[in-house]
Amino acid sequence: MTAKGIRIQGLKKRYGSGDTAVDALKAVDMHVAPGEVVGLIGPSGSGKSTLLKCLGAVIEPTAGKMILGDDVIYDDGWKVKDLRALRRDRIGFVFQAPYLIPFLDVTDNVALLPMLAGMPNAGARKRAIELFKALDVEHRAKAMPSQLSGGEQQRVAIARGLVNRPPVILADEPTAPLDSERALAVIRILNDMAKKFETAIIVVTHDEKIIPTFKRIYNIRDGVTYEEEGEGRSFE
Amino acid sequence: MKKLPFQKRTLALIAVLVPLLALFVYVALRSGPLAPVSVVLATIENKSLSPALFGIGTIEARYTYKIGPTVAGRVKRLNVHVGDRVKAGQVLGEMDPVDLYDHIRAQDATLKQADAQLNEAQVRRDYAQTQALRYEQLLQARSTSEEVVATKQHDLLVAKAGLTAAREERSRVRAEREALGAQRSNLSLIAPVDGLVVSRDAEPGTTVVAGQAVVELIDPNTLWVNVRFDQIRAQGLAPSLSAQISLRSQAGEQKAGRVLRVEPLADAVTEETLAKVVFDQIPDPLPPVGELVEVTVTLPTLGATPIAPNAAIHNIDGNLGVWQVTNGALHFIPVSLGIADLEGRVQIREGLQVGDQVVAYSENTLNEHSRIHVVDHIPGVTP
């Protein structure tokens, strides 16, 4: 875990070949510092989800460079052998829906990740509970996901994203199903966690309620990103 | 507080799975070849034994009289019906004489003819005698030749022989006449003894041959039972043993009787010993001849002796014996058996003591290595 955040240079992604080729990403440049929360905004079909999948090491880009902290993870080819370990240890995910495993209690839902990395169960659970404390859901630690409210589930999902202390967190429309009060609460939490754990957070969203809170925004259109100043409004 | 929902579920799951596993283990151990064999034990007791022999037989009449004519003829009349009681000498029926009377008349005529011929022979002899005497006198007077005298003497001899012939002929004819007379009396069918008519074999008008029975009589006081005993189970059968007789039509009712005799000829084909058993008192109404009866002959009671149920006796490798249980262990003990009664008790002569416990009933065939489990009655059998 380094303090360098995530940096992307000239990322390209082409689907297909020959006449039917589609360039989903043409030229993507991004950098997010540790502790920073940036928004990634764009209409559907702009390459937003493709970019997220590349960032999440789920699909392989066609060309470009991705640097995570001090490590080059992609340079015209994966530079890391075990993508799964990469996703598990160095990238955190927060989805539209919490997607908690219904048959594990929330503690184990979160503790599962460190356990998969090899941490003993007790230590993994302790770390999960620490995060719950930070996210103010400690009182629900033993509940099953179905017993939590939507907001509580989302906070647990955020805890899961953070639990392995990854340098970067990708949040895909985390506030879409929420009302403005809760949406702002989620963004506030993300900002708090980013600062606390020095994590770079990229939030993909088109939720008008939270866009004003970003200090920096990346706009993506037709596979090209454009950096913009955000409003940086506070979370009230 | 939050722990409860989880634990309740675990408890519920345990509540289902544990009994299931327990049942599984029970099933694995208690059924199939791993299970012990249930047995019921019996104790050798000192009891007296009333052995008996059992046989089935038929009611028969000791004497059956078949009354019929001695010559072929036609039945003219029958005076009795089946079931009638008759007295000795009673006329049961009559045969049709047909041409008997004509024969008699013919024979009478022949008799008269014989008489006449006898007379003629006598006259001839008298004459010949007179002639012989006269010519003998004439010979003395030298008035005739010796040849003539010889001829006359010869004639006399011939006449005497002729007389003898005629006399014997007349006896013969008379005897034949008497025979026909006897036959005429034989036309009546007479009951030889007091008895009961059991069958009319030929109705009036039927032609019968000599010796064919027209009416059959039995003496109801001489009804007896012809009983057959399996030779294997006829040990001890002897005359004057008491017997219980049960008629097939009166199952359950026993009549008293006794063994009259054991037949010297047994039935070699069916391997049975035959005996005759008589009623102490002929039952009234008379049981039909031919009815099936069951006879139980009681043998002399045996004093107190060790007995075992015959269900406990087994034959293993040619040895008769029992499975004895001592302190829970199973052993096969050969025994020597004695008398048995009809209720399944058998005397043990050698091999066991009074008080020994033996296996009477078992679920499966036992062997030296069987594990046993003593019960009151075998499962599946209602007591």
Place this chain on the structure above:
Amino acid sequence: MISLAGRDIMHSWGKFVFTGMGLGLLIGITLSMAGIYRGMVDDAKVLLDNSGADLWVVQKDTLGPYAESSSLYDDLWRGIRGMGGVEQAANITYLTMQVGKQEGDVRAMVTGITPGGPGTPGWPPHLVAGRQMTRSHYEAVADIASGFKLGDRIQIRRTQYTVVGLTRRMVSSNGDPMVFIPLKDAQEAQFLKDNDAIRGQRRRTAENPAFNRPDVPGLFDAVIASQTTNPYVNAVLVQVEAGHDPEEVAESIRRWKRLTVYTRSQMEEILVGKLIATSARQIFMFLVILSIVSSAIVAFIIYTLTLGKIREIAVLKLIGTRNRTIVGLIMQQSIALGLIGFVVGKISATLLMAPIFPKYVLLQPLDSVMGFMAVVMICVLSSIIAIRAALRVDPAEAIGG
């Protein structure tokens, strides 16, 4: 590391156990089918064991007395008894017929046994109640499978018999219960017709001038008597003296008596190889079909369960779970289902199906072990379809369009 499969099962244990029970009944039927086959073979073995014989002497060139009808004169046993190596020889008759009770009747194999004592070939070797027959007529020993009780009056043809003893597992190779009666009664039962037929026969004989001659009194009665006796039995059971080889004794009987003789192993071959071969094939087919059906059902259930979790599986893959772990999750669930099914199946087969099935069901431990291994293998193989579906899931699906 926690057990994902265990947690999933605990979470929806009701559904799991319920499904497992359903599968268990299917497995129970499969185990029972195997038990029925073993029971049929055991019926044949038990029939041979209980007869107490080492050799079976039957009518020449027949497969009797069980597989084919066989008729011998009832005095042949004497000649056999006198041969070297023969310990005991006894007549026996078998006839499968309806035996009457007060209400209704029962199909049973009526066996006529020679008078003698326990140990005579053909006699039931052990009883579960009552006593052996002591009278030479009108007593019977019945198997409890017939439903008769001690003291019952049963009707065989025109005579009533009193049940004096009960046996267990004395059945014909078909599974019909055996009823033992004295040989002479059995010969009569086998041969004697109903009264109308007897009267008809008498009438026909009376009309035949060769048999009904008035000048030969007694001829007609003698002919009628000969028509109503039955000097035949179905087989002679032979016990061989200790120390003699049954096959040798059989060969000498074959040679000198010119009858067909079967040893114990030959009879077993006839019964198992010929008599129950068709049924065995049918049952084997059922076994195969049931196994295929069970496999299909397990595959279907596991596939459905997996599809229901496909989102979670995508998430798991995305957050970095190894394929191995996901495969383990599915396969462990499949095997757990199989275990529950097997336990329920074994219990239901032993406690439910075996007692109520009309034929004898013999469940052997070896069959259970093989069945268990088959169930596990079926579960493993059936889960392959679900595993393939799970592995094909693209983790990117967790990230929405």
